[in-house]
Amino acid sequence: QVQLVQSGAEVKKPGASVKVSCKASGYTFTNYEINWVRQAPGQGLEWMGWMNVNSGNTGYAQKFQGRVTMARDTSISTAYMELTSLRSEDTAIYYCARGNGQLYLARFDYWGQGTLVSVSS
């Protein structure tokens, strides 16, 4: 069965960076995209960006340009999302989601369990 298992919760200070991992299993990792979506406490969903796992090509939401990097290691079927220059407003649950279909036609059909990133001095 398809599974996306994310790394554990993180506590960071303002200005620091965080790297969240998302390990995929149950399907051919390179055949699907990985998207990252975050959810601040009590708030809605916010898309951060996507990655073509096969090519490594990425696309980021304008809001996160310059601060986010998405990467993958196909040998271990793992995707990564790194966010730098953290501020308190980045406190959120970060989800990876499999994109089934190409870019704007993709549906997010499987989600990771989420990783809580807390940013506090």
Add this chain to the structure above:
Amino acid sequence: QSVLTQPPSASGTPGQRVTISCSGSSSNIESLYVYWYQQLPGTAPKLLIYRNNQRPSGVPDRFSGSKSGTSASLAISGLRSEDEADYYCAAWDDNLSGWVFGGGTKLTVL
């Protein structure tokens, strides 16, 4: 505020039919597909409807989606207590070159 507009809350009694609206623009809903996600309390979102009105396997046919112009709707018939959740619409936005979500609608089953 969100690019897609949803009512913050909706409610119904068991067995009732409820609808949740999602309003967008020509650069998102009107030009491409709408997706709906269900988020039960304390869990990750789950795909409910894709490409306007398609249900993934395992999603009951009580859930249906529709789209007209710059708006879309999610309908839930035969409302059940386990439908109590947050519902989000989503669409690709051509102007932003990215996915946009509605603010979410909290559904309460009375």
